[in-house]
Amino acid sequence: MASERMTGAEMVIRALVDQGVEVIFGYPGGAVLPIYDALFKQNKLRHVLVRQEGGAVHAAEGYARSTGKVGVVLVTSGPGATNAVTGLTDALMDSIPVVCLTGQVPTHLIGNDAFQECDTTGITRPCTKHNYLVKDVDDMAQTLHEAFHISRSGRPGPVVVDLPKDIQFAEGDYEMPAEIVHKTYKPRLKATNSEVETAVEMLAGAKRPIVYAGGGVINSGPRAHELLTRLVRTTGAPCTLTLMGLGALPASDPHFLGMLGMHGSYEANMAMHGCDVMLCVGARFDDRVTGRLDAFAPNAKKIHIDIDPSSINKNVLVDLPIIGDVAHVLDDILKVWDAKNITPDGGPRQEWWKQIDKWREKDSLNYQKSDTIIKPQYAIQRLYEMTQDRDTYITTEVGQHQMWAAQHFKFEEPKRWMTSGGLGTMGYGLPAAIGVQLAHPDATVVDIAGEASILMNIQEMATAAQYRLPVKIFILNNQYMGMVRQWQELLHGGRYSETYSESLPDFVKLADSFGAVGLRATKPDELDDLITEMLSVDKAVIADVCVDKTENCFPMIPSGAAHNEMLFGPGDSAEKPISKSGMVLV
Amino acid sequence: MDTIERHTIAALVENEPGVLARVIGLFSGRGYNIESLTVAPVTPDESMSRISIVTSGTPMIIEQIKAQLNRLVPIASVHDLTADGPHVEREFALVKVVASGANRRESLRIADIFHAHVADTTIESFVFSLTGQRDKIESFVELMRALGDVEVARSGVVAIARGSKVL
Numbered sequence: 001m002a003s004e005r006m007t008g009a010e011m012v013i014r015a016l017v018d019q020g021v022e023v024i025f026g027y028p029g030g031a032v033l034p035i036y037d038a039l040f041k042q043n044k045l046r047h048v049l050v051r052q053e054g055g056a057v058h059a060a061e062g063y064a065r066s067t068g069k070v071g072v073v074l075v076t077s078g079p080g081a082t083n084a085v086t087g088l089t090d091a092l093m094d095s096i097p098v099v100c101l102t103g104q105v106p107t108h109l110i111g112n113d114a115f116q117e118c119d120t121t122g123i124t125r126p127c128t129k130h131n132y133l134v135k136d137v138d139d140m141a142q143t144l145h146e147a148f149h150i151s152r153s154g155r156p157g158p159v160v161v162d163l164p165k166d167i168q169f170a171e172g173d174y175e176m177p178a179e180i181v182h183k184t185y186k187p188r189l190k191a192t193n194s195e196v197e198t199a200v201e202m203l204a205g206a207k208r209p210i211v212y213a214g215g216g217v218i219n220s221g222p223r224a225h226e227l228l229t230r231l232v233r234t235t236g237a238p239c240t241l242t243l244m245g246l247g248a249l250p251a252s253d254p255h256f257l258g259m260l261g262m263h264g265s266y267e268a269n270m271a272m273h274g275c276d277v278m279l280c281v282g283a284r285f286d287d288r289v290t291g292r293l294d295a296f297a298p299n300a301k302k303i304h305i306d307i308d309p310s311s312i313n314k315n316v317l318v319d320l321p322i323i324g325d326v327a328h329v330l331d332d333i334l335k336v337w338d339a340k341n342i343t344p345d346g347g348p349r350q351e352w353w354k355q356i357d358k359w360r361e362k363d364s365l366n367y368q369k370s371d372t373i374i375k376p377q378y379a380i381q382r383l384y385e386m387t388q389d390r391d392t393y394i395t396t397e398v399g400q401h402q403m404w405a406a407q408h409f410k411f412e413e414p415k416r417w418m419t420s421g422g423l424g425t426m427g428y429g430l431p432a433a434i435g436v437q438l439a440h441p442d443a444t445v446v447d448i449a450g451e452a453s454i455l456m457n458i459q460e461m462a463t464a465a466q467y468r469l470p471v472k473i474f475i476l477n478n479q480y481m482g483m484v485r486q487w488q489e490l491l492h493g494g495r496y497s498e499t500y501s502e503s504l505p506d507f508v509k510l511a512d513s514f515g516a517v518g519l520r521a522t523k524p525d526e527l528d529d530l531i532t533e534m535l536s537v538d539k540a541v542i543a544d545v546c547v548d549k550t551e552n553c554f555p556m557i558p559s560g561a562a563h564n565e566m567l568f569g570p571g572d573s574a575e576k577p578i579s580k581s582g583m584v585l586v
Numbered sequence: 587m588d589t590i591e592r593h594t595i596a597a598l599v600e601n602e603p604g605v606l607a608r609v610i611g612l613f614s615g616r617g618y619n620i621e622s623l624t625v626a627p628v629t630p631d632e633s634m635s636r637i638s639i640v641t642s643g644t645p646m647i648i649e650q651i652k653a654q655l656n657r658l659v660p661i662a663s664v665h666d667l668t669a670d671g672p673h674v675e676r677e678f679a680l681v682k683v684v685a686s687g688a689n690r691r692e693s694l695r696i697a698d699i700f701h702a703h704v705a706d707t708t709i710e711s712f713v714f715s716l717t718g719q720r721d722k723i724e725s726f727v728e729l730m731r732a733l734g735d736v737e738v739a740r741s742g743v744v745a746i747a748r749g750s751k752v753l
Contacts (some may be wrong), residue, residue, distance in 0.1 A: 126615050130659040133603070150659060184600055184662040310653035313646060429708060 057087020216282015
């Protein structure tokens, strides 16, 4: 392909188009004016104007997570870049492919404390997978395409490309590289034969196996999810999913034990504790998952499949580490399993399932029903039941409502559930929903929110209004920062320091002021009507669901406790006080 | 399992802006220890640099340090010289000693024993240059401190594996 002469700003647009980008999320400013001008002169790329740069990154994350494509952000220098930092960190923690283009002051002013200058590459170094400062227009094309390659390959993550204004004006040659072969960056995709053989032997010999899978399955692509489902069904092993992995195995599959971890199901956590062989697929033994480390799955031989070598043996020492891409490795494991025609010993497996069924009888997600007050769990159950026949995507904010959503909303396929897992960013859900809705214009996109979280990025209602995005904000309003209050109750003698949501807006009027529809339900018998109405209007909706103010999220593994030391309700917490070392943990 | 080990690690990196900041930021951000760190380009075209790091931690932490270094995009390879087998470690030091009379003569005698060279001299001072293992440099500096005011500049450890294998 012959190279073409153009400006740096034109190269940016051209490279995005060549990468197959359709939508970018951004906010203009002085240092990106040339790029916005180039954007104005074309009609291949759609730009979505957010109301704060943080919203742009979350919207790009929502877009990326619901499509499997790279999300793209364009912001200006200085405050534009610093506002993007939370979203970049969020994308890094959750391994979401995002390319963020930031404007920068002209190269001769860098380091001079110029207007709207900040050290963008310095600030974003620890919160990106990689970052670049383009100092020569002739490096522009290569750098942009390399940024996409690094963002989407291996363990995906955010990549920042910092673009000084003089480079945007400068003219150079643009050529799309045929293939990116990076000198030093080469993620390993396939496991060795002996690793695969050993994994198959361990799984075949297991009496009490468990598959513990996470977001890596979803990041690996649709094939990984099919293979995981097939592996679970072929081996007959029970399977639990992390918060990031929900949807990687259909929730209706009888092998599914629900989510594990701090607010996971009793059967999932007990099965993790009691298993003899654990197959961890694309998850990272996060502290929210493991509970107290010295009591974590004490009798299990552990296999860990992960594309990122630094995830191996970080928190938990495993017996068989396998570095590779989930789809590649599962494919090889299943091939060997099939070739050997393995049928696991029926006796011990039946015992194991009998034990699991006993744990299931505990019905740990159960809660006290009420006729007079809306229980938050009930609200999510109804939302789930009433959206089942629709093409539904769920995003969340962070807190109790997020955990209730994870517990009570069932996902049959991946990429339907967008939540801030690693960083736990309040304010994620609304912009993420905007990104999802742009990618899936005809789908039902619901942000399950809390009244505190939603205010953190409420300005994005204007974005939803501008692009006529019918996102549904389903607020479980308990007038508290509920999860923090729950911890204050458990650990700090019920002294609710600053966790009351004082001076809340009237959400119905607030919706109205943004040109959206506001709805409210205060009693259980109003809930179904509210959901019906919310789903039927073709506009953005803020649904203010006034729920039980005192409800807490159970079951729960208190901090510093093990998987088999769960609390099931308020009565339980009084009996099992939390240790001093547990209190220190977050 | 929880014993603290000292490891010397060599990383071959692309010689590009910010690469050292990435490495140092990784160590401080994740709470790893740096005892010494040196860096210089090592290929004829200066496109690659070698970073020598002396660090310490439990075996699990040392494994993490290597994995985390490997994860950085511009890092080509990471070698744990301590784990890989016998290797040579050297450090270079410049030591200024301000002394007169007998102390001055004594400093010169000790320098001779340590095979240190005189790099600069005035009526009341010497600058010695010295190469060797860490403990050799430390004992030299300690002896000099007994003789007068001392200023020290040390390079940090550079290391390479013994034998004919080339990275």
